[in-house]
Amino acid sequence: MTVADVAIVGGGIAGCSAALHLRQRGASVVLLERKSCGSEASGVNYGGVRQQGRHPAELPLARRSRALWSKLESLVGTDCEFSVSGHLKLARSDSEYEELNTYAAHAETHGLSLKLIPAEQIRRTYPWLSNDVVGGSLCAEDGHANPRLVAPAVMCAARHCGADVCERVTVTRVEHRNGTFVTTLSDGQHVQSRGLINAAGAWAFHISAAFGEPVPEDVMAPNMCVTEPIPHFIWPNLGVCGGDIYIRQIERGNVIFGGGEGIADRDAIRSYPQSAVTATAIRAAVSLVPDLANTQVIRTWSGIEGVMPDGLPVVGRSRTTPGLVHTFGFSGHGFQLGLGVGAVASELVLDGGTDTEIDELSIGRFDQLDVAASGNA
Amino acid sequence: MHHASRKWHGNTDWCRRMKPPSIVIVGAGPAGIRAAETIIQAGYRPTVVDEGDQCGGQIYRQPPSGIRRSPKALYGFEAQKASNLHESFASILDAIDYRPASTVWDASENKLCVLSESGTKDVHWDRLILATGAMDRVIPFKGWTQPGVFTLGGSQVALKGQACAIGECPVFVGTGPLLYLVAYQYLLAGVRPKAVLDTSPPKAQRRAIVGLMRGGRTFLKGLLYIAQLKRAGVRIASGIRPLAANIGEDGSVSNFSWLDHSGEMRSAICDSIAVGFGLRSETQLADLCGVPFAYDKGQRQWLPAQDSAGRAEDIEGIYFAGDGAGVKGADAAELLGRRAAHALLLDLGHAESGRLLANINRRIQRMSTFRHALDRVAFPFPHRLAAAIDDATILCRCEGVAAGELRRIGKELGATEVNRAKAFCRVGMGRCQGRVCGEIAAEVLAECLDVSIEKVGRIRGQAPVKPISMRAFAEASKS
Ligand SMILES: Cc1cc2nc3c(=O)[nH]c(=O)nc-3n(C[C@H](O)[C@H](O)[C@H](O)COP(=O)(O)OP(=O)(O)OC[C@H]3O[C@@H](n4cnc5c(N)ncnc54)[C@H](O)[C@@H]3O)c2cc1C
Numbered sequence: 001m002t003v004a005d006v007a008i009v010g011g012g013i014a015g016c017s018a019a020l021h022l023r024q025r026g027a028s029v030v031l032l033e034r035k036s037c038g039s040e041a042s043g044v045n046y047g048g049v050r051q052q053g054r055h056p057a058e059l060p061l062a063r064r065s066r067a068l069w070s071k072l073e074s075l076v077g078t079d080c081e082f083s084v085s086g087h088l089k090l091a092r093s094d095s096e097y098e099e100l101n102t103y104a105a106h107a108e109t110h111g112l113s114l115k116l117i118p119a120e121q122i123r124r125t126y127p128w129l130s131n132d133v134v135g136g137s138l139c140a141e142d143g144h145a146n147p148r149l150v151a152p153a154v155m156c157a158a159r160h161c162g163a164d165v166c167e168r169v170t171v172t173r174v175e176h177r178n179g180t181f182v183t184t185l186s187d188g189q190h191v192q193s194r195g196l197i198n199a200a201g202a203w204a205f206h207i208s209a210a211f212g213e214p215v216p217e218d219v220m221a222p223n224m225c226v227t228e229p230i231p232h233f234i235w236p237n238l239g240v241c242g243g244d245i246y247i248r249q250i251e252r253g254n255v256i257f258g259g260g261e262g263i264a265d266r267d268a269i270r271s272y273p274q275s276a277v278t279a280t281a282i283r284a285a286v287s288l289v290p291d292l293a294n295t296q297v298i299r300t301w302s303g304i305e306g307v308m309p310d311g312l313p314v315v316g317r318s319r320t321t322p323g324l325v326h327t328f329g330f331s332g333h334g335f336q337l338g339l340g341v342g343a344v345a346s347e348l349v350l351d352g353g354t355d356t357e358i359d360e361l362s363i364g365r366f367d368q369l370d371v372a373a374s375g376n377a
Numbered sequence: 378m379h380h381a382s383r384k385w386h387g388n389t390d391w392c393r394r395m396k397p398p399s400i401v402i403v404g405a406g407p408a409g410i411r412a413a414e415t416i417i418q419a420g421y422r423p424t425v426v427d428e429g430d431q432c433g434g435q436i437y438r439q440p441p442s443g444i445r446r447s448p449k450a451l452y453g454f455e456a457q458k459a460s461n462l463h464e465s466f467a468s469i470l471d472a473i474d475y476r477p478a479s480t481v482w483d484a485s486e487n488k489l490c491v492l493s494e495s496g497t498k499d500v501h502w503d504r505l506i507l508a509t510g511a512m513d514r515v516i517p518f519k520g521w522t523q524p525g526v527f528t529l530g531g532s533q534v535a536l537k538g539q540a541c542a543i544g545e546c547p548v549f550v551g552t553g554p555l556l557y558l559v560a561y562q563y564l565l566a567g568v569r570p571k572a573v574l575d576t577s578p579p580k581a582q583r584r585a586i587v588g589l590m591r592g593g594r595t596f597l598k599g600l601l602y603i604a605q606l607k608r609a610g611v612r613i614a615s616g617i618r619p620l621a622a623n624i625g626e627d628g629s630v631s632n633f634s635w636l637d638h639s640g641e642m643r644s645a646i647c648d649s650i651a652v653g654f655g656l657r658s659e660t661q662l663a664d665l666c667g668v669p670f671a672y673d674k675g676q677r678q679w680l681p682a683q684d685s686a687g688r689a690e691d692i693e694g695i696y697f698a699g700d701g702a703g704v705k706g707a708d709a710a711e712l713l714g715r716r717a718a719h720a721l722l723l724d725l726g727h728a729e730s731g732r733l734l735a736n737i738n739r740r741i742q743r744m745s746t747f748r749h750a751l752d753r754v755a756f757p758f759p760h761r762l763a764a765a766i767d768d769a770t771i772l773c774r775c776e777g778v779a780a781g782e783l784r785r786i787g788k789e790l791g792a793t794e795v796n797r798a799k800a801f802c803r804v805g806m807g808r809c810q811g812r813v814c815g816e817i818a819a820e821v822l823a824e825c826l827d828v829s830i831e832k833v834g835r836i837r838g839q840a841p842v843k844p845i846s847m848r849a850f851a852e853a854s855k856s
């Protein structure tokens with residue numbers, strides 16, 4: 001039997017960051033991961049570190065997280081290829097440009113400043129963009145990073161600070177008895193802890209349900225493509241209104257893009273891109289950046305991500321069980337949030353609260369729902 | 378979707394609906410052609426998809442129209458077999474739906490994605506024969522990525538497909554029967570190789586002699602190649618260890634150095650190097666279809682699991698033929714093509730195929746003693762050489778990853794499995810998707826972590842099977 005202050009289920013970016021932040025506060029931590037840290041959504045995502053376009057309810061968390069991205073190198077000893085390239089969101093119609101305008105005004109109230117770029121300036125600054133683009137909005141402090149490196153690097157830092165990281169163990173049962181959590185593992189071992197963080201990604205609903213909090217967590221599988229390396233010319237991380245295509249180019253030259261969805265088989269823990277979706281994404285990429293027609297796609301992939309019906313994550317304390325904190329259901333945009341989520345989770349479990357505004361992300365918002373009818377049953 | 382656990386039921390109920398099953402064959406090499414022929418004889422019209430402009434596969438590859446060389450000049454001893462095969466194919470052209478110059482870039486439940494000049498199309502299948510053949514195996518050494526270094530198969534393709542040589546004084550390095558064959562073909566074409574350097578110890582070749590004798594004619598041909606090469610004054614050595622391809626002032630290969638079997642350093646001046654350490658099966662389509670894989674200790678490769686008639690394990694309706702699911706050579710490929718077709722026909726209710734299957738299996742059995750002696754005993758894949766490549770040597774040329782970097786990732790970051798190592802250091806992440814370096818990376822990782830080769834796993838297949846042009850997709854949508 002292992003005893004710790006806090007046990008964390010799930011070694012994605014959220015769980016790894018929580019482990020690191022808990023160690024920084026001196027709490028003893030056991031991090032439990034079924035495969036290797038960062039082998040699910042956190043390791044295979046697109047790599048967008050983007051605040052622009054987020055729902056206002058998660059902007060405070062995104063802001064907090066962004067501050068941590070700036071400190072990543074000092075936190076974990078490597079920059080994980082994090083590049084502050086800017087995120088340029090593009091409009092392909094006047095009404096979309098209007099949308100960008102409205103959003104920018106709102107973002108300003110959260111301290112996020114966006115710069116609107118009209119058509120003629122787009123042509124001058126980004127001559128490689130299609131003429132379909134009528135304007136854009138640039139968030140200079142957004143960017144992208146290599147997802148394959150981040151969660152493992154944060155895990156290594158946490159381990160270095162004394163976290164007990166257990167990989168290749170599956171949590172098979174969780175209970176709360178007399179004020180302590182007893183977590184049972186696939187190898188028959190048990191972990192006893194005062195606090196428990198549910199950071200189990202697309203599988204987190206099992207754990208919330210075990211504590212009497214069933215939620216309609218569904219899955220999604222963004223369809224991803226990467227090209228062979230070509231000379232670097234796309235410097236910002238690109239998105240569009242409508243979200244049908246997103247594109248970034250890494251320093252090595254490979255262009256990574258996504259659009260549409262593959263297939264997630266949550267029970268088999270496997271995901272696949274879909275060829276028809278890949279074909280559509282290729283066309284969308286070429287129609288946004290015509291020069292991409294001259295390159296080749298060398299690989300496609302997907303990943304399994306938990307999705308909530310309102311597209312917002314669950315981040316907050318359990319309503320049934322003291323000491324339990326939920327962080328899951330990031331609905332396709334938790335990579336950027338992950339570092340901040342870990343920090344917030346550490347505060348929730350140690351202090352019972354946090355200064356970061358997360359009220360609208362509470363699990364309580366699903367209290368009235370008939371979960372069996374709407375989700376994962 | 379690729380639910381490996383679920384059996385896919387092809388349209389076994391087609392009889393009831395009176396719609397013939399759609400039978401698709403990938404590959405128009407010896408295996409694919411013989412499979413197509415057999416299927417046609419039973420009254421079906423198969424679709425044959427092949428990347429090449431013309432049929433023939435690797436061994437019986439045809440030159441582009443415009444280049445005229447006699448079959449004898451192109452295929453040597455195999456001229457008759459080549460002509461037979463090409464003629465067979467010509468005679469069935471009307472009876473098949475032939476799709477040349479078409480690459481299958483993805484495969485899933487009863488569907489292939491086929492890319493050609495006119496864009497990508499889905500081809501539905503009820504029964505699928507994978508006859509995808511093999512590719513060269515290379516073990517990296519210092520300088521192998523420099524201009525002037527070719528794969529052995531590539532140097533043969535240059536000769537057969539384009540009627541040109543890789544250089545005027547090439548050195549042939551590696552192991553396996555193809556090494557001598559290609560060197561001999563160069564000699565026939567008027568290019569005298571500078572040296573033929575075999576990493577297999579001479580002892581192994583002597584030990585294999587009994588098994589080799591069973592190969593009869595094939596064995597004698599091999600001896601003849603070596604004798605002819607020697608007579609022409611070509612330096613032949615075995616038990617060597619490659620050191621480096623050295624670069625001259627013009628930026629291209631000027632010299633090759635190696636350790637001879639007593640450990641002495643040797644070198645030869647040359648203008649090109651052909652490297653081949655045997656062949657590996659092209660297995661990605663099987664992987665994308667969700668067929669389970671098992672490690673084959675003899676070939677030192679993960680291969681799709683199949684029963685004794687070439688039926689894929691777990692996934693109904695998929696059959697394997699030829700070198701694509703274990704390298705057995707061109708003669709066996711023709712038989713394996715027929716075998717897969719008969720297994721398929723049997724499954725469709727053609728009882729007479731059962732008897733023929735048994736017959737074919739006996740003939741394949743007879744060949745395998747020879748093949749075993751050839752591949753496993755005389756010319757085993759030198760995996761220790763692969764595991765020992767030095768730290769500074771580039772292992773993954775697409776991504777420029779040196780062996781030392783992989784070892785560091787394995788030890789320091791605990792990447793004990795190849796896909797994890799790929800995620801951290803990009804090994805196998807480039808254009809070839811690990812088809813060239815994946816198995817070598819596994820050897821290096823297993824050795825440096827001191828675990829079994831099975832334990833480090835294999836690089837998972839991901840679509841596309843080969844790089845796909847984005848233009849082809851964009852243009853197709855316009856038309
Ligand atoms: C293809 C793709 C593209 C994306 N692109 C972006 C993007 O550009 N920007 C962005 O911000 N977000 C993006 N996302 C979303 C982002 O990747 C996720 O929101 C984020 O990684 C979630 O992190 P996590 O730690 O909550 O979950 P995960 O990374 O999924 O980690 C959960 C972990 O829990 C483990 N686990 C589950 N159950 C158990 C159990 N019972 N026992 C032990 N371990 C268990 C799992 O093995 C897993 O490792 C993308 C997602 C995908 C799939």
Ligand SMILES: Cc1cc2nc3c(=O)[nH]c(=O)nc-3n(C[C@H](O)[C@H](O)[C@H](O)COP(=O)(O)OP(=O)(O)OC[C@H]3O[C@@H](n4cnc5c(N)ncnc54)[C@H](O)[C@@H]3O)c2cc1C
Nearest residue numbers: 404406407408428434435481509510530699700706707710
């Ligand atoms: C470069 C090379 C040279 C060789 N030379 C000789 C030789 O001289 N003598 C000898 O005895 N053996 C030789 N071999 C071995 C020989 O290839 C085989 O024993 C024999 O050709 C096997 O026949 P097959 O039908 O199984 O495969 P192949 O003849 O290789 O035919 C496979 C066919 O499938 C096609 N294909 C594969 N993947 C796809 C895809 N995704 N989409 C569409 N089409 C696809 C290929 O283009 C090819 O035409 C050579 C092998 C290689 C790789």
